[in-house]
Amino acid sequence: MAEYGIRAGHRVVVTWDRSSVVESLKEFVEKLQVAVSVEGRVAVENLDQLLQSAHAESSFDVALLGLVPGSVAVHSSDVLADVARILKPGGSILLKEPVTSAAATRGSALRTADRLCSALTLAGLTDVTEVQKHAMTPQEMQAVQRQLGYQGNNLIIIQISGKKPNFEVGSSAQLKVSFAKKLTPAAKPSVDPSAAQLWTLSATDMNDDDVDLLDSDELLDSEDLKKPDPTSLRAPGCGTGSEKKRKACKNCTCGLAEELEQETRDTTQQSSEAKSACGNCYLGDAFRCASCPYLGMPAFKPGEKILLNQNQLQDA
Secondary structure, X not given: OHHHOOOOOOEEEEEEOOOOOHHHHHHHHHHHHHHHXXXXXXXXXXXXXXXXXXXXXXXXXXXXXXXXXXXXXXXXXXXXXXXXXXXEEEEEEEEEEEEEOOOOOOOOOOOOHHHHHHHHHHOOOEEEEEEEEEEOOHHHHHHHHHHOOOOOOOEEEXXXXXXXXXXXXXXOOOOOOOOOOOOOHHHOOOOOHHHHHHOOOOOHHHHOOOOOOOOHHHHOOHHHHOOOOHHHHOOOOOOOOOHHHOOOOOOOOOOHHXXXXXXXXXXXXXXXXXXXXXXXXXXXXXXXXXXXXXXXXXXXXXXXXXXOOHHHHHHO
8 A cells, every 4th residue: 555655553534425336446555554554544434424524633643535446436525625625734645536637517526627626726725736647438428428417428537645744724923024123313424515405494484585485376376266167078989870879888987877867857848848738828828729728827938837726727
């Protein structure tokens, strides 16, 4: 078991699944027990029951997943995270899993080699490396089709190794931070006195005739104080085209959006106002029909707002 990095005294966890051959599993575990000797320990766990196991954190030196001959198990992200939990800091993991070369595997748990490496990294493992890969045997292909329901022919078996960082999750350490020493007055850079005087203005300078001071009111002339025309503030091309097709740009700040909105409200209001059927109501009673609600009222200008009292509304 030297190829797995297992030595005497190591604590090793091995997973098996429904696709594992029982005889191969027994033979594999016996070889591991010989490698770790009596000082070590080999724990055998069903992959489907690993999340319910009572293993404490940092319990094992090595984790072997899917290495039982004939196994075609797919390891979920939860399983990988739990394996990272029970590994000791600096412990290693060796995983074998069928992967696909296709870009997408809809409806299947199979991943590509890159996605499998990313899953190990996201589980908290480092130094994730592809050790070897080989084509699937007809027996392994049948097991994948039977266990996973995948019917494609673009599968390979890949073996990946990784390590747990040399610290435990949640551990803390004191950081040594060195702060730069503050400059003493003697160490401050010197300043040219003439340059400092140019940027210094004392209270006495306010009354000194030799000091030229600018009047803030003179900074703006009459042209600057004029209110700008809103159309001059519009961006180039804003509201161009015919009047019926003018359109404000997105996030308009030049006022065109408000102008178009006001025009829409005015048009809606005008269309909702009552209109005369004959168009002569404003001329007076001589030009009004018998059912006109304006009968008895003086003539008025077109568009002028007319208020009718309650009696007139009832008569109408």
